[in-house]
Amino acid sequence: APKKLLILPGDGIGPEIMQQVRRIMDWMAQARGVRFDVSEDLVGGASLAVHGQPITQQVIDAARAADAVLFGSVGDPKWASAGFDRRPEIAILKLRQELGLFANLRPAKVFDSLVDSSTLKPDVIRGLDIMIVRETVGGIYFGTPRGIETLPDGSRRGINTEVYTTAEIERVARVAFELARKRDNRVCSVEKCNVMESGLLWKEVVTDLHAREYGDVELSHMLADNCAMQMVRNPRQFDVIVTGNLFGDLLSDLASMLTGSLGMLPSATLGARGGDGRLPALYEPIHGSAPDIAGQGKANPLAQILSFAMLLRYSFDMQADAALIEAAVSNVLDKGLRTPDIMSAGRTEVNTDGMGTAVVAELERL
């Protein structure tokens, strides 16, 4: 039976970049006879508009039943005042939590042909290839107690709780160590153990796991503030970084921006393989819904296309197809085609559709 793929384009530029992935799927069906069992549904502002909630139980169930989820992006200024319980962001937070997608893999890789689009000097970032493994179902994102309470004198107090257990830390560290073994074999674990006990436990658990099972991998520890600095000072010192939900949110966005090409970066969020061998997995671009340019044909579809390639690689074990798509993207860039976000002097500007066309043409040629 064909693999079940759930597509959730979401808000803003989500639908138009997802459209380009559809074209690649069509090509795969025609040229290579590869077919998926694809369904599509609403999340974020798009779901709020129809169902009054950012994600329905039906979509969560469909995601659970799918072999993989390809996600666009959520967030829509129209819903800015919808209230904390109806933020579009709940869609992605719920999917992570309900599917147990605890390990967010965020590569920050510099394409040779885009080395000049970074704000960092080329000799600092050329060849950069970092993999950030961010914990995504724990920490301060989900800990309780949480909320805003009104005090007797009428003033208010906002509370959130950071919680990490041994098991939560171990399973995400394991993902980082396993990935490192297939890369440069180095893991840097990041926390604030000099201030937070949850960070101290994080460091201890990672250290213990390393000693027990991953002695062959080089492990270092770094404080989160120092890590933010080191990413700017000398980002190539890193191979795999493993960190908690909140630090991972900031540090992975920071790392992405070093590449100068946010519109190029895919991500995967993985769960634990079930007894039936299935791996819960969601793939999404790192960039957001970019409502300011939505519907104008300006969006860069490459991060979404590369997220699909990552899906083929991690979820469907279709290494050759993934490699083909990645090569097509790389060639198109080498040929000088650029969407507005990565445009520079002497290159050829194309729109969203034009970029999709170029990738498909390159796939035909390869």
Add this chain to the structure above:
Amino acid sequence: APKKLLILPGDGIGPEIMQQVRRIMDWMAQARGVRFDVSEDLVGGASLAVHGQPITQQVIDAARAADAVLFGSVGDPKWASAGFDRRPEIAILKLRQELGLFANLRPAKVFDSLVDSSTLKPDVIRGLDIMIVRETVGGIYFGTPRGIETLPDGSRRGINTEVYTTAEIERVARVAFELARKRDNRVCSVEKCNVMESGLLWKEVVTDLHAREYGDVELSHMLADNCAMQMVRNPRQFDVIVTGNLFGDLLSDLASMLTGSLGMLPSATLGARGGDGRLPALYEPIHGSAPDIAGQGKANPLAQILSFAMLLRYSFDMQADAALIEAAVSNVLDKGLRTPDIMSAGRTEVNTDGMGTAVVAELERL
């Protein structure tokens, strides 16, 4: 009576760079007849070695009695395994809390003569001048419950709590708005209101205060992950940033590193002016104790010297003297003198002492 100044050199390079400030004080006494009532004491690893604790009650009392505290830096690998309750870092955390030093002012400024030492392209950071106002006595640094507990099954759980009250947010936002009025009149408030209720309250309180009292200042809001990206993408978009303790820790270190000259950046941490008109205040370089280069004469004393200038400006209202020291530092850099951390081709390398000598010579000349 002369102003009471408490000097706490701390660990690592702290003592050797503080020595250079002492030379400037000596010059001020001789050349300008300015005298301070100076006392010096131990903090961090230095205090642990003598007193078995990172800061004594006596030092806290002395800090409270002083008109200002000039701090070096704490942190010493010798005490890495001293345990969470005896970390050298407790010295600075306790001073902040016991003296109510709630507003940490961290300027990130690019010196024209050092524009090339950044890893960012010169045209991205030339003229950069950001002021980060970080809350320093609240948030996850101090909230309870906190700690590591052992669960029935023998596994463990680490907990920290982020708490912010209306009053805590308002007073630090007020500092930011006041500073903005003397600068480019723009404040960007940073939180994660899309995930954390404490961030939502933060945003609401800043918005309310702005509407009530600071309508003349331009206010914007940004999510912390986006802020980390924007700092790399286009840092000059910021004037004053106001944020909580943890985000401020990462973002201010990130901003510092954009300048390429961590060894140049001072900071001030201020409390609330008391009924007697006294302002609790501590000044320290942004850089750490750098144990790897301690005692080798390699440390850059300029951040410590500029922290002293900031002290003269904010605590002693000695604007002329502060400006003189700042001009001396700037001239010395223009003349091409560089400590190893900021050395580049064609410049003259000097050691810690040599840099101090050059600043004093420049003060004589001015």
